[in-house]
Amino acid sequence: MATLELRRLRKRYAGGAEVLHDIELNIDHGEMIVVVGPSGCGKSTLLRMVAGLETISSGEIVINGECVNAQEPAERDIAMVFQNYALYPHMSVFDNLAYSLKNRRTPKDEISRRVNETAQLLDIAALLDRKPRQLSGGQRQRVAMGRAVIRQPQVFLFDEPLSNLDASLRVQMRQDIRALQKRLDITSLYVTHDQTEAMTMADRLVVMNAGRIEQIGTPMTLFRKPATRFVAGFIGSPAMNFLSGNAGDLPGWLPRVPEETTEPLTGDISIGIRPEHIALTTPNAGQIDGHIELVEPLGSESLVHVRPTGHESRLVVRHVGTEQPDAGQRTGLNLQGPFHLFDHHGQRLATRPRLADTTCSMEP
Amino acid sequence: MRYHRPGLDVAAHTLLIIGALAFMLPVILAVLASTQSPGTLFSGTLPLSFGTSGLDHYMTLLTEPVRGVGVPAWRLMLNSLLMALGIAVGKLTIAMLAAYALVFFRFPFRRCCFWLIFMTLMLPIEVRIVPTYGVVAELGLLDSYPGLVLPLLASATATFLFRQFFLTLPPELMEAARIDGAGPWRFFIDILLPLSRTNIAALFVIMFIYGWNQYLWPLVTITSADHATLVTSLKRLTIATDGTPPWHLATAMTVLALLPPVVVIILMQRWFIKGLVDTEK
Numbered sequence: 001m002a003t004l005e006l007r008r009l010r011k012r013y014a015g016g017a018e019v020l021h022d023i024e025l026n027i028d029h030g031e032m033i034v035v036v037g038p039s040g041c042g043k044s045t046l047l048r049m050v051a052g053l054e055t056i057s058s059g060e061i062v063i064n065g066e067c068v069n070a071q072e073p074a075e076r077d078i079a080m081v082f083q084n085y086a087l088y089p090h091m092s093v094f095d096n097l098a099y100s101l102k103n104r105r106t107p108k109d110e111i112s113r114r115v116n117e118t119a120q121l122l123d124i125a126a127l128l129d130r131k132p133r134q135l136s137g138g139q140r141q142r143v144a145m146g147r148a149v150i151r152q153p154q155v156f157l158f159d160e161p162l163s164n165l166d167a168s169l170r171v172q173m174r175q176d177i178r179a180l181q182k183r184l185d186i187t188s189l190y191v192t193h194d195q196t197e198a199m200t201m202a203d204r205l206v207v208m209n210a211g212r213i214e215q216i217g218t219p220m221t222l223f224r225k226p227a228t229r230f231v232a233g234f235i236g237s238p239a240m241n242f243l244s245g246n247a248g249d250l251p252g253w254l255p256r257v258p259e260e261t262t263e264p265l266t267g268d269i270s271i272g273i274r275p276e277h278i279a280l281t282t283p284n285a286g287q288i289d290g291h292i293e294l295v296e297p298l299g300s301e302s303l304v305h306v307r308p309t310g311h312e313s314r315l316v317v318r319h320v321g322t323e324q325p326d327a328g329q330r331t332g333l334n335l336q337g338p339f340h341l342f343d344h345h346g347q348r349l350a351t352r353p354r355l356a357d358t359t360c361s362m363e364p
Numbered sequence: 365m366r367y368h369r370p371g372l373d374v375a376a377h378t379l380l381i382i383g384a385l386a387f388m389l390p391v392i393l394a395v396l397a398s399t400q401s402p403g404t405l406f407s408g409t410l411p412l413s414f415g416t417s418g419l420d421h422y423m424t425l426l427t428e429p430v431r432g433v434g435v436p437a438w439r440l441m442l443n444s445l446l447m448a449l450g451i452a453v454g455k456l457t458i459a460m461l462a463a464y465a466l467v468f469f470r471f472p473f474r475r476c477c478f479w480l481i482f483m484t485l486m487l488p489i490e491v492r493i494v495p496t497y498g499v500v501a502e503l504g505l506l507d508s509y510p511g512l513v514l515p516l517l518a519s520a521t522a523t524f525l526f527r528q529f530f531l532t533l534p535p536e537l538m539e540a541a542r543i544d545g546a547g548p549w550r551f552f553i554d555i556l557l558p559l560s561r562t563n564i565a566a567l568f569v570i571m572f573i574y575g576w577n578q579y580l581w582p583l584v585t586i587t588s589a590d591h592a593t594l595v596t597s598l599k600r601l602t603i604a605t606d607g608t609p610p611w612h613l614a615t616a617m618t619v620l621a622l623l624p625p626v627v628v629i630i631l632m633q634r635w636f637i638k639g640l641v642d643t644e645k
Contacts, residue, residue, distance in 0.1 A: 051539075053542070073542045073543045078543065082536045086536035088555055103546050
């Protein structure tokens, strides 16, 4: 049980490039925090700094109220699961699990007791005599988890642990990791670039971009009220549609957008709308008509790419149902909202609470 | 890879057999000659069968002081063995530690160190023999085992090979070990050393033979019979100050000189195969 605090954490490389700017994050006992962001956003660097594998340029890392900046990785009482698992290739699974205990001079009988316990927990008891190369990807992943679990550390660190697994195994493992983390109640920091993984596993989600935290919140908060245009585009799949334009010169067919915000609209703004908040309708029955350019069937739904007449950008529409429209067809679009408004810095503009089932009238 | 072309098989085997014979013939001749009586050897033609003397010449060499040297051949073999082992073990130890530092540690002038080590490849013992002799003399190590081994210890080749091998290991391995509470030495002993097993075996063979075959440096530094090595003594044996060289003894001693490297290769070969069969990683 531990809390983890990051205080104004910065990372600057010798060449002068600053990759992390003033990271502030407080993690509670037993909380699972998922850090998500595109590659190169600094999320792995952040994790490695917490682990003690990267130096800290300024700021503090505090575990349980104690600043650990000067401590070696082994002294911080953390455990890390690596993307490539980093199992010791010449050691059996048993020895891999036991290694950290051996280095801490744990008595032999306790080592074997804890290895067996951990192996039971992770369902790898039958593999203890094998070498890592004799294991499948999923089994290796479990061993890597076991190596982290066995010491019962204060903090778990996960560095994209599922990205080397195939899709179905990934779904399985993310449930398993989540269940295990809840069961052991260990404070966790989990880094991934996969927003589905992030959404499904996190108690709270941290979205990072270019070395800064864009937003911290529960997955649904971030989904419903993204604080920046970046978060809006990153969370949710398929990604949110954006229409940009000058506030004074918005396309007439956009329904009542200016009325949604409580702030004065000036300059360039972006209007975001999620694919599930646009409906296909018959031509001339929506706010605007368009051409269907591409249909991606996903089974129970299809993603329909529509180019509104007279516009450059395409809109993606989530069309539920097994019957799919044909590409090339004309269609009407019914933009239902909610809309997300962002100023030219990408910051969210406050919106009025929406009245229930506001119907959007067609502009004349 | 295997092609089903009988012609290719025949050609390949012919080449292999010719190659093997070219290597084996001198050895076979030496073995045969070492069993002939001195008289037969001096007749000028070497019979292609075992002679009548059997192992007599070997017994002579191993029990009586070798002519021109003064100690029996077993002593010479022991000296050579100590030198070869010292060089092989020392070279491997130093090279591994140097490569470990170069790959896993960040320190100022790391690249510079690497290039300095690499450049010593261009300076074999023959080139630096005069200053080396001076240094060893200053240290008072002339005509001793340490003096024999020390100047031959550093190996740029082995350092380079270990460095290349260490670079192939994922850096997460060291990070995982650090988190698991292994310090630099523990990591070296528990992780790097076992992973380098096959490399160590291969380099040990090469370095042992390199050490065993050393000629110039022992010739220069060793003056007493107590520290003489087998290979340099072979030359002394054949210096014919009074009449003809004892070829029967010289060929026998050549065969003796062959044995330890052969034993090392045979022993280490099993390691190679083991390393090849259960490939790590």
